[in-house]
Amino acid sequence: MNRITETVIEADPRLPVIRMTRDFAATPEQLFRAHTDPALFTRWVGPDATATRIEHWDARTGGSWRYVSMHDGTEYGFHGCFHEVRPDRIVQTFTFDGDPDGVTLETLWFEDLGDGRTRLRTQSLVDSFEGRDAWLRSGMEIGVNEGYAKLERMLTDGAV
Amino acid sequence: MNRITETVIEADPRLPVIRMTRDFAATPEQLFRAHTDPALFTRWVGPDATATRIEHWDARTGGSWRYVSMHDGTEYGFHGCFHEVRPDRIVQTFTFDGDPDGVTLETLWFEDLGDGRTRLRTQSLVDSFEGRDAWLRSGMEIGVNEGYAKLERMLTDGAV
Numbered sequence: 001m002n003r004i005t006e007t008v009i010e011a012d013p014r015l016p017v018i019r020m021t022r023d024f025a026a027t028p029e030q031l032f033r034a035h036t037d038p039a040l041f042t043r044w045v046g047p048d049a050t051a052t053r054i055e056h057w058d059a060r061t062g063g064s065w066r067y068v069s070m071h072d073g074t075e076y077g078f079h080g081c082f083h084e085v086r087p088d089r090i091v092q093t094f095t096f097d098g099d100p101d102g103v104t105l106e107t108l109w110f111e112d113l114g115d116g117r118t119r120l121r122t123q124s125l126v127d128s129f130e131g132r133d134a135w136l137r138s139g140m141e142i143g144v145n146e147g148y149a150k151l152e153r154m155l156t157d158g159a160v
Numbered sequence: 161m162n163r164i165t166e167t168v169i170e171a172d173p174r175l176p177v178i179r180m181t182r183d184f185a186a187t188p189e190q191l192f193r194a195h196t197d198p199a200l201f202t203r204w205v206g207p208d209a210t211a212t213r214i215e216h217w218d219a220r221t222g223g224s225w226r227y228v229s230m231h232d233g234t235e236y237g238f239h240g241c242f243h244e245v246r247p248d249r250i251v252q253t254f255t256f257d258g259d260p261d262g263v264t265l266e267t268l269w270f271e272d273l274g275d276g277r278t279r280l281r282t283q284s285l286v287d288s289f290e291g292r293d294a295w296l297r298s299g300m301e302i303g304v305n306e307g308y309a310k311l312e313r314m315l316t317d318g319a320v
Contacts, residue, residue, distance in 0.1 A: 015176060017287060056222070062241055064222030081222050081241035083253040083263055091263050093243040093253065103243055103251050105265040105285070125265070127177060127285050 003117065007144055009136075016132040018124045022148055028110035028118045030160045032087055034151055035059075035108060040160055044150040047071065047143040061085050065092070080106075094124075102131060163277065167304055169296075176292040178284045182308055188270035188278045190320045192247055194311055195219075195268060200320055204310040207231065207303045221245050225252070240266075254284075262291060 007022040024031060034040050036059035042052040046069050056066040059082055066079035077097035084091040087110070094104040104124050111119040126132050154160050167182040184191060194200050196219035202212040206229050216226040219242060226239035237257035244251040247270070254264040264284050271279040286292050314320050 014289075015287065062216070062224030062226075062239075064241065066222075079222075081224065081243050081253070083241050083255070089261075091253070093241070093251070093265070095243070101249075103265065103267070105253070105263065105287075107263070107287075123287065125285065125287050127175065127265075127267075127283065129174070 004119070007141070007148055009141055009144065011132065011136055016126050016129050018132060018135060020122045020144065021119065023113065023117050023119050024148075024152060024155060025116060026118050026155045026160065027116070028088060028112050030155060031110045031118050031120055032090075034154070034160050035090060036085060040154070042067070043159070044154055045069075045147050048146045048150070050143070058082070059085050059090075102126070164279070167301070167308055169301055169304065171292065171296055176286050176289050178292060178295060180282045180284075180304065181279060183273065183277050183279050184308075184312060184315060185276060186278050186315045186320065187276070188248060188272050190315060191270045191278050191280055192250075194314070194320050195250060196245060200314070202227070203319070204314060205229075205307050208306045208310070210303070218242070219245055219250075262286070 004021050004023045007020055010019045011017070012019065034044065038054045038057040038059075042054055045052055050069045050071045052067050052069045054067045056064060058064055061082060061084045063085070064079070064081040066077065069076045069078070079095055079097070080093035082090070082092045089110070090108045092106050094106050095102060104126050107123045109121040111121060113119055124135070126135070164181050164183045167180055170179045171177070172179065194204065198214045198217040198219075202214055205212055210229045210231045212227050212229045214227045216224060218224055221242060221244050223245070224239070224241040226237065229236045229238070239255055239257070240253035242250070242252045249270070250268045252266050254266050255262060264286050267283045269281040271281060273279055284295070286295070
C-alpha cells in the first residue's frame with residue numbers, strides 16, 4: 001500500500017461531500033489523542049500563522065466544543081457538538097461563526113495500517129453542492145496541509 | 161397560503177435529503193416547546209403503539225439526548241447531540257441503535273405563518289442515497305403521521 005504523505009482532498013461528484021485522506025507515522029491512539037486532547041489539538045490545527053484558543057471542550061459522545069482562531073489580529077470562531085467519540089471514529093458537527101446557519105457533519109476515521117502508520121480519513125457532509133464548492137474554493141487546503149504538517153512534526157518530536 | 165394539514169414528505173432528487181412540511185394551529189413557541197420539553201416530546205413522538213422513555217435530555221446548544229421507544233415488547237434506542245437549539249431552528253444529530261454507524265443531520269424550522277399557525281419544516285441529511293432511500297422505504301411515514309396527529313391533539317387540548 002502506498003503511503004499518502006500529502007493530503008488527498010476529493011469532492012464527491014454525487015454527494016455534497018469533501019473527503020480527505022492522509023497517512024501518519026502514528027498509532028490510531030496517537031491520532032485519536034491529537035484530535036481529542038485540547039492542549040495537543042490547538043498546537044496543530046489550522047494554518048501556521050494562526051493561534052487557537054479553546055473556549056469549550058468536552059470530547060466525549062454527546063459533548064461539545066468551541067474554539068477561536070486568531071489570524072492577523074482577527075478572531076474566527078468555530079463550534080459544534082460531538083455526536084460520537086470512539087477510538088476508531090469521531091463524528092461531530094461544525095459551524096463557522098461567519099456562516100452561522102451553515103452546519104457540516106464531519107466524520108474522522110483512524111485506520112490502523114498495521115506497520116506503525118495510521119490512515120486518517122475525513123468526510124465533511126453539507127446540505128448543498130454550492131456550500132461544498134464554496135469550501136473548496138476558500139483556500140481550506142492551506143490550513144489543512146499546514147495543520148497536518150505541524151501534527152506530523154509533533155509526532156516526530158514525540159509530543160503526542 | 162394553503163394549509164398543509166397532512167405531512168408532505170419529499171426526497172430531494174439531487175441531495176441525500178428527506179424534507180417534511182406540516183402546518184400546526186400553534187405558535188412557534190408551542191412547537192419549540194413540544195420538541196424540547198422531554199415530558200411533552202415523549203407524549204407525541206413515534207407511532208401510536210409506541211411508548212417512549214427519555215434516558216438523557218439536554219435540549220440546549222451543545223447538549224445531547226437519548227431515548228428508548230418500546231413497541232410490541234421490543235426496545236428501540238435513539239441518540240444524538242444538539243448542535244443548535246434556538247427559537248426558530250433546531251439542528252441535531254440522530255442515530256438509531258440498530259444502525260450504529262449511521263448518522264443523520266436533522267434540521268427543524270418553526271416558521272410563523274402569522275395567523276396563529278406555524279409551519280414545521282424538517283430536513284434530514286445523510287451521506288448516501290441508499291441510506292436515504294432505505295429510510296423512505298422503512299415505513300417512517302406511519303410514525304411521522306401518527307406522531308404529528310398526537311401533537312395536533314395535544315395542541316387542541318391545550319396540553320402544550
